[in-house]
Amino acid sequence: MWQFITDRSDQIVYNTLQHANLVIQAVALATVIAVALAVLITRVPRLSGLANALSAIGLTIPSFALVGLLLPLAGIGATTAFIAVTFYAVLPILRNAVVGLQGVDKTLLESSRGLGMSELTSLWRVRLPLAWPVILAGVRTSMQMSMGIAAIAAYVLGPGLGGYIFTGLAQIGGANAVNYAVVGTVGIVIVALLADLLLLLLGRLTISKGIRA
Amino acid sequence: MTATNETQSVGQDAARNSEVSGAEIRLEGVVKRYAGQKTPAVDSLSLTIPAGEIVMLVGPSGCGKTTSLKMINRLIEPTSGAISIDGKDVRKQGHDELRRHVGYVIQGGSLFPHMTVEKNIAIVPKLLGWDASRISDRVDDLLDLVGLDPAKYRKRYPRELSGGQQQRVGVARGLAADPPVLLMDEPFGAVDPITRQRLQDELLSIQRELRKTIVCVTHDIDEAIKLGDRIVILQEGAHVAQYDTPENILAAPADDFVSDFVGSGSTLKQLSLARVNEIDLADWTTAAVGDSAAEAIRKAQTVGHDAVVVLDNRGRPVAWPWLRQLRNEDRIPSYDPEKLHTLDSRATLNDALDTMLTSSHGGAVVTGDRDQYLGVIDFTSVTDHMRTLEQQAAAATDGQARG
Known part of the structure; x- marks a missing residue:
């Protein structure tokens, strides 16, 4: 196992970074889209x-199916x-953003108009600063979920660690099958934990001390 | 050095502002009709609110008083009729622009919890594009005006303040851009009675200095009598039942509705009309924080006082300790001013009695502008004054009966 990793260390590091890169960019874009939609909805x-119905239906579409549907369009x-x-990442953020924005005290809104x-x-x-803790909680859920979905994206030769999992599955019974699957899975878990830590830090920096729990 | 400069600038401000800085508000035939309701919420309200006065809108719930108030800054758009401030039609200005020049204070202060005290107060000046140093000076000045130490409270968040302190910051925020008109919607509804009395006193003290036009909604007739230069008593549909000074409303209620609303015991309510400043205050031994305790005790004993009023470096009373509490001290220690319950010189005799009953001294410390120490009021002087008032009232009724 160790041998397996050291032999391919450059490539594993590269794929891990690619995985993180794909997910973080997708979640960042999803946050912008979700918040904009939530503002419109409120x-x-x-x-x-x-919006609730659509996001519920959206989450039931198997990610494999969506990737398949996108193939003829995006190659x-x-x-x-x-x-x-990005599509999947939007959904949890959208829900939280709507709840967060709707949860802002009406008297505060009237106060802001009155001023x-x-x-x-x-x-x-x-509104956004007050809803931000709830939105950010949605971003964290979304980030975790997207880590797994990005693995599926390897099916269409997308970047990241998913490729190892598919290689492992394809070679079942072969010498390195388990090694491939374990590297892919553990890698994703580690990236996911690090990303969550990063978001926790972001929360510390961006949530006002006056409303932090 | 900084402290002296600050005190000076505060003094100058006070001098500059002592003339009327308010503007007249006029409502003419104002109607507000909500869709799907048979009777209008506000049915043809006409009212002239003189510049520099506090006018209280009071009435039972659902009488349209809050709706009337919110139409002045166009939070609610009137269905018909005209409203003008200082002769200018409010509908001719953009509503955001209008609201930046009309202070607005609501129950509990309604501070933004994610902003510090400083940021909350700076909202309107920022919207008006003031530069940073002017805003910063203004925040200091306003915190000082509402009796909060700027150094201590600037950077705090609303949840770190008591209800009364939040409400004070709310008032400071409403006054931030020095608007000629201040609208207040049940401003002191959410605090306990003792804090409420203190906040009312402070508002009177601030108004003495600023002379804004203040329109204040309340459901509490006692608050209206205490704060108002004039009172508007509203019936359902915002029909004006009576619009007059508190004295006249108490002495001659226009109709049954008014006398019911004002309530019985109106001679007792006269107590709410008599103010502390009508009574001669007694001098009391004072000492500043940091003075020699032994010296203060000696001074007090020579005039036969058993306690000393302690003032801070700005002449504001912070405590009223007994001499025995000072004997173990070398220097006069500093105290938490929140613990001393003072009376503003505009406080009513009702408040004075309340305060004295809760004080172990059988008296109360009286303050003037910016909480400056004025003197001490004691129980006998209040009861004497009450007796005089009663005799005068009796004489007046006698005279009427004979005439």
């Missing part, structure tokens, strides 16, 4: 039910992987 209450490679991961804040200033300086 402004137009009728959309709220629709084989990193783009398809990125789109698929002469424009709609946009109030969003930027009052």
